[in-house]
Amino acid sequence: MKIAIIGGGYVGLVSAACFAEFGVEVMVAETDPVRLDRLRAGVMPIYEPGLEELVAANRAAGRLGFTGALDAAIAGAQAVFIAVGTPSRRGGGHADLTYVFAAAEQVLTSLDHPAVLVTKSTVPVGTGRKLAQLAAALRPDLAVEVASNPEFLREGSAIGDFMRPDRVVVGAETEHARSVLRALYRPLNLIETPILMTGLETAELIKYAANAFLAMKVTFINEMADLCEAVGADVHDVARGMGFDGRIGRKFLHPGPGFGGSCFPKDTLALARIAQDARAPSRLTETVVAVNEARKAGLGRRIIDAAGTELRGRRVAVLGLAFKQGTDDMRDSPAIPAIEALAEAGAHIVAYDPAAMEAAKPLLPASVRYAASAPEAIKGAELLVVMTEWNEFRALAPARLAAAMRGRIIVDLRNIFDPAAMRSAGFVYHGVGRGHAPRKIAPQKIELDREVEHG
Template sequence: MKIAIIGGGYVGLVSAACFAEFGVEVCVAETDPARLDRLLAGEMPIYEPGLDALVASNRAAGRLSFTGALAEAIAGVEAVFIAVGTPSRRGGGHADLTYVFAAAEQVLKALDHPVVLVTKSTVPVGTGRKLAALAARLRPDLAVEIASNPEFLREGSAIGDFMRPDRVVVGAETERARAVLRALYRPLNLIETPVLMTGLETAELIKYAANAYLAMKVTFINEMADLCEAVGADVHDVSRGMGLDGRIGRKFLHPGPGFGGSCFPKDTLALARIAQDARAPSRLTEAVVAVNEARKAGLGRRIIDFALAAGPAGEDLRGRRIAVLGLAFKPETDDMRDSPAIPAIEALAETGAVIAAYDPAAMSAAKPLLPGSVVYAESALQAIEGADLLVVMTEWNEFRALAPARLAQAMAGRVIVDLRNIFDPAAMRAAGFVYHGVGRGQRPVTADADAYDDDADDDHAVMGRDEKDLADG
């Protein structure tokens, strides 16, 4: 089977390499000359573990190729995947479909045979119908069928997610379109991967609903972390106690500075707008967006307050060295989109502090987005050398390996703000550090203890409910 993928970005490149690994002949059409040149030279335009080797092996086998000529890419293919960006539109949050429809129009005009046109990009509900109308208008002479095949790739784990997915979702309403997609994913039959066949609108909504729900879990545990700090509880035990419930699960219950990246921020915002436009507003999704944005906006102030509290009264941060470890929104990626590190570092830079930053993969991507005063270190140890304060923004494994004694030897100060909870608080405090994590009960309980019993009667009322209601709820 032969397919074309329009767009050599994150989704397009990973999908192309993995389909090629399945034995499919894949040609990627990329219109950005700089990106195309890198791909042709064997260089990866993104950081994703294992991707360079997978691309190289499939190019060598003749199953994967790159071109800037659309007609060359789609010649003789059975399916064309659109995998271009769908960023948030400025001012409103709706997904910008400019690139999707531009790619579809170019493909339709260049086609000389019937194909299945598949959206791999994350697109709002109703996009498939619009593409079908466009195909009928531009190419009434060809049988162009539309399908939706949303991706569920985690940056840093994308290859594994594609090759061993939880499920494959296909939105298609003709037998030919369903047959083509089934054939493409046939290798997954060996591991009994569920393939969910739905209508177009359903497939489009599944992607948004899944991301919004996961973002909600992240936001919820972050709010619980704040509550833990206020009442003296440990959010990790709370998270574990919740996650052991099979109805809830352990994943995405890790507290931190807020979610970022290429999916959750734009997809939650887009879903909120889709729901508003459909007059079926999603208040939970709207709250997730607002709470996460507020959390990221307040990070800088949180760090500054911790730093000032540890220093002499009346002293500011001007000239003090702050080491920031991690810039990407998560480890194993160089993605800086909506990274919590951006607003935090901007706020710290405004104090006049000297920011020494290090990230194993994202520094090139970070430099255009961060203040010009930031100093970029060549290693984690170089960043922390002489630092008055250490801030952990991203949980790269190499940062976890930093021993308390080594940190104490390198740093001038003794304050650590661990926004990913990668260090052992007891070990850090034993080494003489003032340690601040997330949700680890740092703040004393200021309310009267009896205040926590105000709702006791309500608690008893809940406990007295029918057991079936509790089991279902």
């Protein structure tokens, strides 16, 4: 079986490598010449554990290839996947479908045989229906069926998510389209993966609903963390107490600086807009967007308040820049507003991230210095801020930190350290939701987007 994937970005590249691992012949069409050259040279354009090895193995086996010629990519393909970007439109929050429809039009114009056109990109409800209408208008001479197959990949564990998914969702209107997608995912039958066959609109909405619900869990536990700090409770015990309830579950109940990355910020805002346009507003989703933005905007003040004194001229070590561990993705990373506030306060910032420093440099103030390692970053620091939960940061022992740092203040926004151990080593430790004694905190002022609030 042969398929084509249009777009060699995060979703397209991971999907291509994993389908090839399933035994499918996959050709990726990539229009960016720089990215195409890197892919052909075996250089991954993104950081994703295990991806480079998987791509290399399947290229060597002859199951995976890259081309800049769309005609060559789709030749003989039974299914053509569209995996291009759908960024938020500036100023509105709606998903920008420019690349999706441009890719679809090129595919439809070039096809010389029947095929299933599949959206892998995250697209608003109704996109598949519009693509079907486009196919009927452009190619009435050809049997082109449209399907939706949303991805549920977590950055940092995307290969495992694809190869061992919780479920596969397929939105299709014909038995032929459903049979093609079933055949592609047949290897998952061995591990009894549920495959949900549904309509186009339903499949598209499942993706947004899932991401919005997970973002809601993250935002809820962050608000509970603030409450824990105010009343002297421990948010980790609160999360465990909640998570033992099978109706709630333990995942995504980890307090932190707020969610970022390529999915949650974009998809929650897009869902709010989709719901508004349908005159069925999702007030919970709107509030999640507003609360998360307020949390990230307040990080700088939180750190400055923890310092207890003016930061001008003081050395601040920042460990972690990516929005989470296991990725170099800086999109909507909480580290960006936090570091901007520290730089504005006059701090001398030395940052380190195992994967994201090159991606971070264009997004952060020019005054930020970058260390070659975590020990180098913390050497001589008066204040340490943990922004990302990389495992190598967890291994930093209190005694080692005390020997390297000039100051004794730690702001741990990921709760990777043991508060008691840090305090025993002489540190003034500030975690998230780990109030060992009740204290008053100023409530965050949340300004809802008026367009979002009133629809």
